[in-house]
Amino acid sequence: MSENEKNEQLDQVDAAAKAKKDKSAKPAEKKPGIFQRIGKWFKEMRSELKKVQWPGAKSVGKNTLTVIICIVVVGVFIWVFDALATAVVDALLALFKG
Numbered sequence: 001m002s003e004n005e006k007n008e009q010l011d012q013v014d015a016a017a018k019a020k021k022d023k024s025a026k027p028a029e030k031k032p033g034i035f036q037r038i039g040k041w042f043k044e045m046r047s048e049l050k051k052v053q054w055p056g057a058k059s060v061g062k063n064t065l066t067v068i069i070c071i072v073v074v075g076v077f078i079w080v081f082d083a084l085a086t087a088v089v090d091a092l093l094a095l096f097k098g
Contacts, residue, residue, distance in 0.1 A: 032040070055063070
């Protein structure tokens with residue numbers, strides 16, 4: 001037998017042994033119960049929320065004011081566009097109504 005064939009046979013034997021070990025190890029692990037998983041989720045969530053850098057009251061007020069101003073500006077643009085579109089459609093209907 002050549003050197004390569006021997007190495008291939010050894011690799012196959014090693015792979016078979018690893019697969020057998022993996023199969024025998026898995027049944028020992030059990031999935032935690034539903035309440036344990038829920039408890040773990042809440043603990044992890046609390047841990048992540050502690051890492052959050054929360055804004056101060058001044059920053060929240062400033063950002064809220066910015067959002068309100070943007071909403072008003074966009075609302076005015078939509079209102080103006082709607083008024084112009086209505087005027088154009090009314091003019092076209094009056095023109096073709098004859």
